Amino acid sequence: MNQRPKLRSPPPSSAASSPSPPTSPNLNREKAKTIIKMPRKSYIKPTLVLASLLAIFALYTFLFYTPPDYSNNNSNLHNKFDTDYSNVNKVKIYMYDLPRRFTYGVIESYAAARGGKPVQNDVLLKYPGNQHSAEWYLFSDLNRPSENRTNSAVTRVIDPEDADLFYVPFFSSLSLVVNPIRPANANGPADRPTYNDEQMQEALMEWLEEQVYWKRNNGWDHVFICQDPNALYKIIDRVKNGVLLVSDFGRLAHNQASLVKDVILPYSHRINTYNGDIGVGNRKSLLFFMGNRYRKEGGKIRDLLFQVLEKEKDVIIKHGAQSRESRRAATQGMHTSKFCLHPAGDTPSACRLFDAIVSLCIPVIVSDYIELPFEDVINYKNIAVFVDTNTAVKPGYLVKSLRRVSTKRILELQKELKKVKRYFQYEDPNGTVKEIWRQVTSKLPLIKLMTNRDKRLVGRELAEPDCSCLCSNQSGVQAIL
Secondary structure, three states, X not given: OOOOOOOOOOOOOHHHHOOOOOOOHXXXXXXXXXXXXXXOOOOHHHHHHHHHHHHHHHHHHHHHOOOOOOOOOHHHHHHHHOOXXXXXXXXXXXXXXXXXXXXXXXXXXXXHOOOOOOOOOHHHOXXXXXXXXXXXXXXXXXXXXXXXXOOOOEEEOOOHHHOOEEEEOOOHHHHHOOOOOOOOOOOOOOOOOOOOHHHHHHHHHXXXXXXXXXXXXXXXXXEEEOOOOOOOOOOHHHHOOOEEEEOOOOOOOOOOOOOOOOEEOOOOOOOOOOXXXXXXXXXXXXXXEEEOOOOOHHHHHHHHHHHHHXXXXXXXXXXXXXXXXXXXXXXHHHHOEEEEEEEOOOOOOOHHHHHHHHOOOEEEEEOOOOOOOOOOOOOHHHOOEEOOHHHHOOOOHHHHHHHOOOHHXXXXXXXXXXXXXXHHOOOOOOOHHHHHHHHHHOOHHXXXXXXXXXXXXXXXXXXXXXXXXXXXXXXXXXXXO
């Protein structure tokens, strides 16, 4: 409790310090009587009241106040954003009932191109497991009964008039790889159907442009998934107003995508999740990498890393293509290593990063232009090590730096990895899909801003598209502010 404030005498007046004119003795005696008769002002009562109020406030603070926790860790962020959406107004999303050829038909074409037999019921169709399966998980989630989606940020509506957002469930990444990659001189079986991804994209756009809700807001309130770096490449300029669900901006221009309007998705991990506890006892290797040594563009860093790392002690670095055997070897390596190397591939990100996270193998990210999913709730500095490409390829630097990381620090990083790994598990009911929808709903205020702005702007000729305030994926945030 604060001490009682000291009472202070008023400062001497200027009249007291200056010479006074002479007065008569009788007048002075009369003044003295008058002064003596004036009641003296008491400070005791208000001081007691103030002291009582301060005492009550101090007691309340002591009993009921809990100081805020400003510690910088991911668990606090999780509590902040793990919102219970069951008792709030959810964002209403309408999923277009696309013609079958854009959804189940793509799966059917993929199977047929590999000799599969047609099935009589769409329920029997299986989406081929690959790193771009987010489009299947989102489609399946919106098809679930509403009572099974009580804690989602979005609710599916059947009447498009009720919708805040419109989801276009074209399997764009699968469509891109329907036709198997064959040598240029190989001839496929004549009885197998042909499939053309570019034609499918154009057909989707023709169908969409006939929809009244696409025209109504110039596509701003539409959501597209194009997780593969080349998905929707043919029509990307015609859908760029919408919210794009992408894995990175490696193949997208500055006026097509940005962190301001789009959502970064994690790839689906391809190796088994590590279900053990944190620790270094069974992690004998210092650093692990298994993947294609030779890549294009930013992925050229891989060959340089092979050259400086392949002879280092306690480092396992192998060249390997995608196969069932390679995945088994990668699972073993990631589950028994302290750190897992994540260099850029043909694009800045790859599924290997998310394999490492679910393995509790601390990612060492060597990719200068990478974008990461869910950075408003995950502080990646608490779960990963970042090294720029020029420094990483210096002989001896990377290994020496990792050896200096203490066991205590490794356990701290593993502990945070264990906390956040559910964000990278699509099959978890409280995992990736739930977080993607939360990210999508966060774009709604911007969508409303842009649709209202579009409606009041007077048509005018522009030398360049008027989207610099929104679309630049390098400086979009600064520009829009």
